[in-house]
Amino acid sequence: MSGVETLRVSHDVAVVHTTHPFVIARGGTSEHRLIRIRVTAHDGTEGWGEAAPNRFYGETPDTALAALARLAPIVERCDPWALEHVEAEMNAALRFNGSVKSALSAALHDLAGKRLGVPLYRLWGLDPARAPLSSFTIAIAASDDELRQRIAQAADYPVLKVKLGTDRDEQIIRTVRAAAREKILRVDANAAWTPKQALAMIDVLADCGVEYVEQPVAAQDLDGLRFVRERSALPVIADESCVVATDVARLAGLVDGINIKLSKCGGLREALKMIATARAHGMRVMAGCMIETSLGITAAAHFAPLLDYADFDGAALLTDDPYVGATIARGRIAIPDGPGLGVKQRGID
Amino acid sequence: MSGVETLRVSHDVAVVHTTHPFVIARGGTSEHRLIRIRVTAHDGTEGWGEAAPNRFYGETPDTALAALARLAPIVERCDPWALEHVEAEMNAALRFNGSVKSALSAALHDLAGKRLGVPLYRLWGLDPARAPLSSFTIAIAASDDELRQRIAQAADYPVLKVKLGTDRDEQIIRTVRAAAREKILRVDANAAWTPKQALAMIDVLADCGVEYVEQPVAAQDLDGLRFVRERSALPVIADESCVVATDVARLAGLVDGINIKLSKCGGLREALKMIATARAHGMRVMAGCMIETSLGITAAAHFAPLLDYADFDGAALLTDDPYVGATIARGRIAIPDGPGLGVKQRGID
Numbered sequence: 153m154s155g156v157e158t159l160r161v162s163h164d165v166a167v168v169h170t171t172h173p174f175v176i177a178r179g180g181t182s183e184h185r186l187i188r189i190r191v192t193a194h195d196g197t198e199g200w201g202e203a204a205p206n207r208f209y210g211e212t213p214d215t216a217l218a219a220l221a222r223l224a225p226i227v228e229r230c231d232p233w234a235l236e237h238v239e240a241e242m243n244a245a246l247r248f249n250g251s252v253k254s255a256l257s258a259a260l261h262d263l264a265g266k267r268l269g270v271p272l273y274r275l276w277g278l279d280p281a282r283a284p285l286s287s288f289t290i291a292i293a294a295s296d297d298e299l300r301q302r303i304a305q306a307a308d309y310p311v312l313k314v315k316l317g318t319d320r321d322e323q324i325i326r327t328v329r330a331a332a333r334e335k336i337l338r339v340d341a342n343a344a345w346t347p348k349q350a351l352a353m354i355d356v357l358a359d360c361g362v363e364y365v366e367q368p369v370a371a372q373d374l375d376g377l378r379f380v381r382e383r384s385a386l387p388v389i390a391d392e393s394c395v396v397a398t399d400v401a402r403l404a405g406l407v408d409g410i411n412i413k414l415s416k417c418g419g420l421r422e423a424l425k426m427i428a429t430a431r432a433h434g435m436r437v438m439a440g441c442m443i444e445t446s447l448g449i450t451a452a453a454h455f456a457p458l459l460d461y462a463d464f465d466g467a468a469l470l471t472d473d474p475y476v477g478a479t480i481a482r483g484r485i486a487i488p489d490g491p492g493l494g495v496k497q498r499g500i501d
Numbered sequence: 502m503s504g505v506e507t508l509r510v511s512h513d514v515a516v517v518h519t520t521h522p523f524v525i526a527r528g529g530t531s532e533h534r535l536i537r538i539r540v541t542a543h544d545g546t547e548g549w550g551e552a553a554p555n556r557f558y559g560e561t562p563d564t565a566l567a568a569l570a571r572l573a574p575i576v577e578r579c580d581p582w583a584l585e586h587v588e589a590e591m592n593a594a595l596r597f598n599g600s601v602k603s604a605l606s607a608a609l610h611d612l613a614g615k616r617l618g619v620p621l622y623r624l625w626g627l628d629p630a631r632a633p634l635s636s637f638t639i640a641i642a643a644s645d646d647e648l649r650q651r652i653a654q655a656a657d658y659p660v661l662k663v664k665l666g667t668d669r670d671e672q673i674i675r676t677v678r679a680a681a682r683e684k685i686l687r688v689d690a691n692a693a694w695t696p697k698q699a700l701a702m703i704d705v706l707a708d709c710g711v712e713y714v715e716q717p718v719a720a721q722d723l724d725g726l727r728f729v730r731e732r733s734a735l736p737v738i739a740d741e742s743c744v745v746a747t748d749v750a751r752l753a754g755l756v757d758g759i760n761i762k763l764s765k766c767g768g769l770r771e772a773l774k775m776i777a778t779a780r781a782h783g784m785r786v787m788a789g790c791m792i793e794t795s796l797g798i799t800a801a802a803h804f805a806p807l808l809d810y811a812d813f814d815g816a817a818l819l820t821d822d823p824y825v826g827a828t829i830a831r832g833r834i835a836i837p838d839g840p841g842l843g844v845k846q847r848g849i850d
Contacts, residue, residue, distance in 0.1 A: 235626030236807065264626070268617050275624065277584030277613070277770065397781040404750065421626065428777035432746040458585065 159232055159263075160192045161224040161256070165213060166202075166445065170469045172302065174443055175292040177317025177344035178208065184443045185213040187220065187252065191227060191259040199263030200495060201255035201451065204415045204442035204466070208392065210248050211415075219249040220256075227256050235260055239419040250395065251442075253418035258451035258493065261420050265492030272454040272494075273487055276424070283456035285483040286464040287311040287338055292318055296327050303331040310483045311336040313366075313463050317344025322356050329360040338461070340366040343392045347376040351383055358385040364461075366411060366438075367391040378406045389438055389461075397425040400435070409436030409460070414452050415444075427458050441466035450477030450493045456485050474498055508581055508612075509541045510573040510605070514562060515551075515794065519818045521651065523792055524641040526666025526693035527557065533792040534562040536569065536601065540576060540608040548612030549844060550604035550800065553764045553791035553815070557741065559597050560764075568598040569605075576605050584609055588768040599744065600791075602767035607800035607842065610769050614841030621803040621843075622836055625773070632805035634832040635813040636662040636687055645676050652680040659832045660685040662715075662812050666693025671705050678709040687810070689715040692741045696725040700732055707734040713810075715760060715787075716740040727755040738787055738810075745771055749778040758785030758809070763801050764793075776807050790815035799826030799842045805834050823847055 166186045173182040187203040203220075205211030211219075223242050230238045238260060242253045265272045273280050288309035293299040306312060312335050314328050321341075328337060339362050345353060350368035357365060364387040369376035371392035381388040387408035394403055394410040396417050403410065412426050423439070430437045438461035439452050446467040456462050456478075464480055467473045477495035479486045488494030515535045522531040536552040552569075554560030560568075572591050579587045587609060591602045614621045622629050637658035642648040655661060661684050663677050670690075677686060688711050694702060699717035706714060713736040718725035720741035730737040736757035743752055743759040745766050752759065761775050772788070779786045787810035788801050795816040805811050805827075813829055816822045826844035828835045837843030 231628060233623050233626065234628035237628050237631065268619065270617065274582050277582065279580060279583035279586050282586065397777065398783070401753065401778075401781040401783075404753075425777035425781065428746065428774035429750075429781040432750040432774065432778040434747070434750075 157194055157232065159228050159230070161227050162190045162192065163217075163220060164188050166474060168443070168445060168473065169471050170443060171471055172291065174469060176315045176340075177292070177342040180291065186445060186448070187213065187216045187255060188447065189220070189255045189259050191232070191256070191263055193232065193263060197263060197266050199259035199261070199266065200447055200493065201258030201262065202445060202448035203251035203255035204444045204448055205251045206415055206442055209250060209395070209416055211251050215249065216252045219246060219252040222246055223252060223256060227260065232260055232263055235264065235421060239421050243418065250418035251415040254414035254420070254451070257419035257421065258414070261451070262492035262495075269491050271487070271489050272492060273457065276455065278455065278457040280457060280487040280489070283453070283485040283487065284459055284462050285311050286462040286480040286485050287313040288465045288468065288480075288483070289313045289315065289463065290328060291315050296323070299324065299327055300331050303328060308482050311338065313338045313340055315340050315342065316353070317341045321353055325357060325360050325362070337362045338364055338366065340391070341368045343367050343370045345369055347373070347379045350380045354380070354384050354386055362386060364389055364408070367393065374403070374406055377403070381407055387436065389436065391440065396422055397429050400426050400429040400433070404433040404435065407435070409438060412437065412439040413441060414448070415442050420451060420455070423452070423455060424458075427455070436460045438463065440464070443469060445470065445473050446475035446477035447493070447495050450488065450495050453478030453485055453487050454493065456487065506543055506581065508577050508579070510538065510576050511541065512536055512538045512566075512569060515823060517792070517794060517822065518820050519792060520820055521640065523818060525664045525689075526641070526691040529640065535794060535797065536562065536565050536604060537796065538569070538604040538608050540581070540605070540612055542581065542612060546612060546615055548608035548610070548615065549796055549842065550607030550611065551794060551797035552600035552604035553793045553797055554600045555764055555791055558599060558744070558765055560600050564598065565601045568595060568601040571595055572601060572605060576609065581609055581612055584613065584770060588770050592767065599767035600764040603763035603769070603800070606768035606770065607763070610800070611841035611844075618840050620836070620838050621841060622806065625804065627804065627806040629806060629836040629838070632802070632834040632836065633808055633811050634660050635811040635829040635834050636660040637814045637817065637832070638662045638664065638812065639677060640664050641667055645672070648673065648676055649680050652677060657831045660687065662687045662689055664689050664691065665702070666690045670702055674706060674709050674711070686711045687713055687715065689740070690717045692716050692719045694718055696722070696728045699729045703729070703733050703735055711735060713738055713757070716742065723752070723755055726752070730756055736785065738785065740789065746774040746778050749775050749782070749784070753782040753784065756784070758787060761786065761788040762790060763797070764791050769800060769804070772801070772804060773807075776804070785809045787812065789813070792818060794819065794822050795824035795826035796842070796844050799837065799844050802827035802834055802836050803842065805836065
């Protein structure tokens with residue numbers, strides 16, 4: 153079936169800004185460069201996708217553009233319906249570079265859905281009403297006052313995800329809990345703790361009624377993950393340790409759940425495979441995002457009905473989101489019901 | 502989204518016959534009763550599926566009909582697009598009874614594909630040209646003469662799957678190899694051997710150039726599977742030991758691969774989840790069938806592009822297949838390209 157038609161792949165770079173500098177344990181910034189990808193079929197139908205390259209996973213906007221130059225020809229000569237094969241070919245051509253592969257995968261899925269006239273969630277047999285609530289992220293603030301200000305701005309969100317991994321983690325989580333007494337709190341340490349620090353902090357987190365802790369220890373420290381999980385009062389979710397589906401298999405028995413991100417895993421199909429593998433092992437499944445526009449967020453939102461936990465606030469943190477797609481008003485994920493991803497440019501009907 | 506529309510579920514029982522009595526290690530017969538299921542939408546569009554109940558998995562035609570009475574109301578009030586949820590609801594309502602659940606799942610997938618105007622493989626993003634060759638099964642014969650006659654009748658098939666589990670297994674496999682010198686041979690012991698018998702036989706099978714051995718020991722004997730696999734010169738594939746996706750997780754590291762059957766696993770989505778889980782663990786993936794018509798076979802054939810090995814001869818063994826669907830001429834699986842399953846009644850265009 154390959155060579156049935158040819159697609160054209162084009163791209164540009166979008167610069168977007170967060171309301172506050174988005175700081176996590178590894179640092180942060182308020183300006184973010186994203187690669188927008190467009191696949192165009194002969195009949196003019198377009199599929200859209202977005203890459204949010206992240207240095208932790210070896211990507212920058214420049215590596216993403218270079219990877220795109222390598223991967224675009226594969227997409228241009230592929231059978232656009234044979235999505236399984238396209239993802240496999242991209243993986244065979246170039247390892248890692250998950251954000252670019254996911255953007256191309258999203259664009260092809262968008263195209264397929266548009267051609268069939270159905271939203272992606274329907275193509276996948278999912279009920280959009282079954283998406284869990286999304287959390288809203290409280291990044292690392294410079295002071296307690298700033299922290300309280302952010303919590304106040306997040307008043308509409310019933311679930312907060314608190315970034316830790318500082319020298320004043322206990323102070324942060326107690327401040328958040330005091331300012332948000334009724335909310336569900338989750339914590340993401342972004343690999344910042346040693347296993348022993350993690351256990352000490354988890355006692356504090358449990359005392360504050362935190363729901364789970366994400367990536368307490370270094371990404372490669374699987375023994376540390378197991379050590380923490382076996383002693384932890386809270387469920388442990390792997391994020392930086394869990395990039396693709398084979399990682400889920402490797403982590404089975406070591407953690408309680410996984411966090412999927414399209415920018416890590418390299419494709420919408422890979423994300424679904426991660427979910428299937430995790431479920432077969434009885435693991436919990438979360439999905440998250442980077443700082444992304446509504447275009448990037450929406451690609452992940454379409455599989456939200458398969459998740460236990462979602463953290464899809466990447467676009468909600470922006471001042472200048474160029475797209476309208478999935479929304480998370482008061483934590484509720486509304487997946488657009490237009491064909492494909494169902495994403496539109498803001499201000500254009 | 503539930504309650505958006507209502508479907509009507511109807512069924513009948515088809516009696517089909519094999520050319521020869523289909524005998525495996527547990528016995529056999531030449532008459533087979535299958536349950537045909539039809540879901541009908543308001544606009545008259547129909548989805549079809551077929552249940553091949555198998556006693557080994559606790560099903561008879563009568564239990565299948567009783568299970569259908571329990572499950573049909575779930576399908577009748579479901580959102581027919583929310584396939585994930587329907588399979589989950591059926592599993593929550595009634596354990597096991599995989600053949601009936603798979604038939605309902607197939608009918609809903611057929612309906613979805615017909616409504617979107619695309620074959621199921623396209624809905625799943627698969628390239629039909631990538632299906633592996635299918636084997637043709639040489640069941641247990643009453644004599645060497647009969648065995649040689651069967652092999653002669655299978656002359657067109659490049660891959661033979663030989664049923665063993667008798668008191669003359671070595672004689673059978675050597676007779677097959679002598680009569681089919683150039684063919685790929687696979688062996689299925691259908692759980693008939695002890696681990697020690699298995700190792701002794703595998704030496705013979707390796708000497709005969711057999712490609713792999715399926716289910717050498719009892720279904721529940723996971724220690725036995727591991728024992729055999731660790732000492733076996735041939736890859737070991739789990740069939741009776743592997744029913745659903747959680748079994749794949751349990752078998753990881755104990756066997757080299759799994760054999761998926763819709764009549765075991767209870768749904769087309771469950772089958773895809775088994776494949777994803779197996780791949781995440783680096784396991785090989787085979788799919789097989791029971792004695793089924795082309796309706797049942799075709800539901801599985803649509804995911805053949807995801808397989809390493811296929812054994813889809815269930816309809817080819819029949820004298821009175823009422824359907825036209827996927828075919829396996831000379832081992833090549835041709836998946837129909839009509840909408841949905843693409844299955845038609847034989848003699849009706």
